[in-house]
Amino acid sequence: MFFLKNAEVIRNDRVGDGLYELEFRAPQIASHGEPGQFIHVEVKPHPAESLSPLLRRPFSLYGVDSRQGAISILYRIRGLGTSILARAKPGECLSVLGPLGRGFTLPAKESVTLLVGGGMGIAPLVYLADCLTRLSCKVTVLYGAETASELVALEKLEQKEVKCHVATMDGSKGYEGFVTDLLTCVHAGESASMSIEKQADLLSGSPGESHTLSSGRTLSDREANDIHRQPDIIYSCGPLEMMAHVARFADERGIPGEVSLESNMACGVGVCLGCALKLKGGNAGYAKVCSDGPVFPMDRVEFTVGEEARLQ
Amino acid sequence: MNLATDLGGIKLANPVIMASGTFGYGFGYESLIDPGDVGAIITKATTREPWTGNPPPRIAETPCGMLNAIGLENPGIEVFLNEHLPRLESSGAVVIVNIAGRTFEEYVELASMIETVRGISGIEINISCPNVDFGGMQLGTAPDMVYRIVKAVKEKTHLPVMPKLSPNVTDIIEIAKAAESAGADAISMINTLQGMAVDIEMKRPVLGNIFGGLSGPAIKPIALRMVYQVYRAVDVPILGGGGIMSAKDAIEFLLVGATAVSIGTGTFVNPRLAMEVKAGIEDYMRRHSHTDLREIIGAAVL
Incomplete structure (x- = not known):
């Protein structure tokens, strides 16, 4: 079951460089939305009624607060649609179709x-x-x-x-490299006293730098x-x-x-x-x-x- | 106020029709649009056997429009008749089946198969899809071909027959006249305009099919011009559409001669558009003191 609603923007916060978190008031979507489902959002430049960009933009549900009747999405500005979306102000209403998929x-x-x-x-x-x-x-x-x-x-x-274990390509937090390198360590079962970021460093062949790259968090045996x-x-x-x-x-x-x-x-x-x-x-x-x-x-x-x- | 209209023998309670390929088999939008509330539903193109369609990407957004190259993906006539039609029929919807094929024989066979089932009010012949090798636009761009296929289908059915014309032609009037002289009961227009999009980073066409069909508000002026021309050239009623995004757009089509209007791409943007168009046409007629839809059809044709 899905709905077509004019959903009020509660907040549309810049959370990083070109990264935004947008929260809508949409009680019905919040009470029906399941993880992995998405909403299809109409993006319109101001003033409204513009015909370009024409199509809605799909976003996965990022957060759902069914008690508050709120849903949120996380997005990166990638083109015209998302750059217009980033300008939406709290109190404005956007047409939202969902939850879908x-x-x-x-x-x-x-x-x-x-x-x-x-x-x-x-x-x-x-x-x-x-x-x-x-x-x-x-x-x-x-x-x-x-x-x-x-x-x-x-x-x-x-x-x-x-x-939660993190990996960054530039090593600015957690393991330096692909997040998928951490997979092997999750499964390895050895060196349980070592953080998995550190294990990944060791396995990836950069042991010399591992201590500086690791987040330093050590796991308990349990x-x-x-x-x-x-x-x-x-x-x-x-x-x-x-x-x-x-x-x-x-x-x-x-x-x-x-x-x-x-x-x-x-x-x-x-x-x-x-x-x-x-x-x-x-x-x-x-x-x-x-x-x-x-x-x-x-x-x-x-x-x-x-x-x-x-x-x- | 009388919104009822007659599209070449297809009786419509109101002139708003869901265009083929944009409304599935009537229930994709669940409760947002009741198929019984619009004038008619035109089904996704139906072929004799299942078609898998074109490789992705199949769509690309363009300024005030979109390109699609779906390639007539559909499960085939038998699945349509057995699985989709019964539900549509019970909804009270007026159902027009869009048929497509790779050969003349396939169109004729589809027409015969539809002839024997209940719950179908008319046939739209797809001779204008720009995204398939044969059975689409190639059939619809030569007047003698249009004549032959309309005549062949007409001979197999008592249902009203309505070819959907391609705008990708030198002279739309010539095509429309060929359809009329072959016995078409109405004319549906326009299908998409052939176009393409390029991805400059990848240095290649965006669409898997390279070319696609342009729809949406970008094509409305062309569609209006063609409906106007055809209205003056033939006597059969016209189902007009192309880029309708509002009641105002729909009224423009009625004023240049369309007996009914088709809503397509606009539904993707606003799933409730058809209902808003219907209400907006009523408002317009009230404001202009019209009591019957026929009073405005062709009213702007000079």
Whole structure:
């Protein structure tokens, strides 16, 4: 079930360089929105009634506060649509369609879960983490970004009952390098007294610098045991290359997993067939990111790098 | 106030029609639009066998418009008749089926199959899709081809037949006249304009199909001009559309001769647009003291 609402902007905060968090008042969407689902937002320059940009923009649910009737999205200015969205002021109303799509499959209570997010891909995982902790799941988040200032969801994650490990490409926080390098350490089970960022440093062959690159946080044995137990399910969202790596990791170990994908969309509800995606196996046809997804089983996605959606 | 209109034998309670390919089989927008509340629903193009459509990316946004190259993806006529039509029929919607094929024989076979089922009020012949190798625009850009296919379909059905014309032609009047002389009961226009978009970073076309069909408000002036021309040239009623984003846009089409209007891309932007257009047409008629829709059809044609 979805709704079309003129939703009031509660806040639209700049949270980093070109990065924004926008909160809407949308009680019905808040009470129905599941993690991994998205909203389709009309973006209009001022004055309203402009016909360009024409199409709505899809954003994953980042936060849902059903008590306050509020939902939030996290976005980076990538083109015309998002740059207009960044100018929306509190008190303004934007047309919001949602919640749309098929979200993440929630596991059984008390499952061990691993979430791997890169860049803005962290957005649906933050809301997912809320729902998982409510199910008393053990939640480990591996969170990667270019640089420390882009880890805009970190504070939110650290307030939750989750274990969060970070990687930045420039080493300004956590492990220096790809967030997927942390995967091996999560699973290794050795050196439980060492932080996984530090383990990753060692494994990546830069031991000399590891002590300065690591966040320094040391895990207790109990924490380490939790982390080192093989996850029951892995969820991921971020750059295709990152998700492809996560999918390989999951496949090699026989762990089920899901990824959330993005695509250019027109309708957002499955009628225009514009956001076609070829899945592995199954029939010869195309899945639709908006209505069959945006969440798909990891082992069904091709991860053709270079076909990143050209969103604005 | 009488909003009822007759589109070549297809009786409509109001003139607002959901365009093919933008409303699925009537229920994609769930409760936002009741298919029984609009004048008619034109289904996604239906072929004899399932078509998988074109490789992605299939859409690209352009100034005041969008390009699409879906490639007529659809599950085939049997799935439509068995799975989608019963629900549409029970909603009370007026259903017009858009048919497409790779051969003349396929169009004829589809027309025959539709002839025998209940719940369908008319056939829109897709001879104007710019995104398929055969069975689309190629059929609709030569007057003799249009004549042959309309005539062949007409011979197989008692249902009103309405070819959807391509704007990608030298002379739209010639095409419309060919359709009329072949027995078309109405004319639907316009389909998308062929175009393309380029990704300068990747140095390649944006769309997987390279070319796509342009729709949205960018094409409205062209669509209006063509409806105006065809209205003056033929006697059959016209379903007019192309870039309708408001009641005002729809009224423009009625004034240049459209008997009914089709809402397409605008639904993606505003899923409630069709209902707003219907209400806006009523408001307009009240303001101008019209009591019957027929009073405004063609009123701006000089």
